[in-house]
């Protein structure tokens with residue numbers, strides 16, 4: 001506010017100076033009028049210095065508020081999204097769009113709200129100070145001009161809101177997605193190989209043109225009333241200026257007063273200034289989106305999420321049992337498991353095979369508590385998973401999914417995140433190296449320029465990128481880190497899909513050692529991987545259709561045997577072909 005007041009005080013002092021200067025010039029500096037000049041000049045100098053000091057202080061406060069507000073809002077989105085223990089907020093069609101929007105919105109500089117507020121009020125204060133200046137010369141002029149400027153301001157605000165709503169429209173989202181396809185480094189190969197550049201830029205151009213048309217249509221609505229108000233502004237200002245000139249010519253108004261009036265009239269346009277409102281609207285519009293997400297997550301947690309308190313440490317000691325489990329992804333309209341029954345004995349290794357879409361990954365999501373059955377129970381040593389504390393259960397389960405994360409972080413973090421509480425402890429590097437050795441990644445780590453400190457991303461300075469198979473070993477090492485940290489269940493979803501034959505053999509020659517004492521579940525389309533499991537099930541149509549050891553299933557000659565032979569045949573014929 002102080003920053004805003006200085007220009008008005010400055011204008012008043014200059015106007016006063018102009019009024020007294022002629023008298024001072026005539027009578028000399030020793031007269032009364034001359035002596036008046038000095039305090040006014042000192043006042044002007046003070047105002048100039050004070051203006052700079054308050055401007056600097058204002059910038060510091062503004063940035064601090066901006067940062068805090070942004071951190072607060074982004075933090076709330078992250079807490080809300082991560083606070084949901086199941087994946088519903090990302091996967092359920094009705095929630096996913098809202099989560100996506102809140103995450104996008106939080107990334108769009110919510111701190112603009114602070115910028116808007118810190119800009120709006122000083123500008124408004126300058127407008128009010130200007131109106132007061134005008135009021136000292138003519139109260140009716142100040143009242144009429146204030147009214148018209150405020151109406152113009154409101155109209156501009158309404159127009160701006162109409163335009164701003166497009167920020168959230170699906171059409172804007174779709175255009176920005178198209179734009180990102182072309183710019184994402186991880187998609188750069190495919191975009192070029194399929195020669196998508198021209199298609200993408202055409203699509204982006206069409207989508208942008210559609211948005212601009214929508215925007216222009218929305219803006220048109222408010223243009224006529226605005227034009228009327230602006231005409232009123234011009235007329236009102238012209239009338240006041242004409243009246244002021246007439247009063248000056250009649251000797252009823254001094255030069256200083258006329259200057260003060262003109263200065264004030266110029267400043268009053270700030271009453272309609274919308275720059276601040278624009279940013280406030282932009283920044284504040286994030287708040288309801290974030291509140292909505294928090295509300296959704298709270299509702300969803302209250303209705304769907306298991307919220308048990310039982311500990312899971314050391315479990316399972318006996319078994320994990322799927323008892324009449326029925327599950328379908330909410331909103332997808334399809335049942336994946338219909339009264340599925342399956343017992344996994346603790347300390348054994350289970351292999352799961354099935355065609356694409358049979359539900360293998362879904363089964364793992366249910367086992368890990370990332371999804372919750374619509375009916376039936378999952379029992380861990382006889383206790384319903386819903387009664388077990390989710391965090392505690394997740395510490396008991398180490399899992400790598402097919403789409404494991406490639407963290408753009410150091411090799412140490414990439415592996416150590418499997419047992420995050422151990423990161424930073426004295427012997428973490430030895431633990432990491434132990435997991436890496438078991439996952440067949442020790443020579444890979446040995447070859448890194450900065451050892452465990454090497455960043456695994458070629459996009460960051462001094463970083464390196466890994467091949468698909470090397471990444472897979474790092475992910476496996478991360479899961480084994482979790483095992484070293486106390487996990488009792490090891491879930492590997494396609495753990496060897498990107499490994500070469502030798503690397504796969506290396507890992508599976510040590511499979512018994514890797515899984516010793518653990519309950520392990522391995523999903524794979526590779527029979528060379530799956531056959532190592534002591535027990536194998538075949539999933540089909542949401543049911544276990546075959547169950548037994550590799551040998552038993554081969555002997556049964558049913559689905560498993562057919563799938564195995566097909567793969568073996570393909571492998572032998574391609575090997576023969578390769579040898580020819």
Ligand SMILES: Nc1ncnc2c1ncn2[C@@H]1O[C@H](COP(=O)(O)OP(=O)(O)OP(=O)(O)O)[C@@H](O)[C@H]1O
Pocket residue numbers: 091329332336354355356357358359360361362363
């Ligand atoms: N988040 C989701 N929302 C809706 N449907 C889903 C979701 N995830 C998977 N599905 C559907 O559930 C079914 C089972 O998928 P799942 O990923 O469990 O199969 P899978 O056996 O692991 O397949 P694959 O061998 O291809 O990895 C599929 O029909 C799939 O389309």
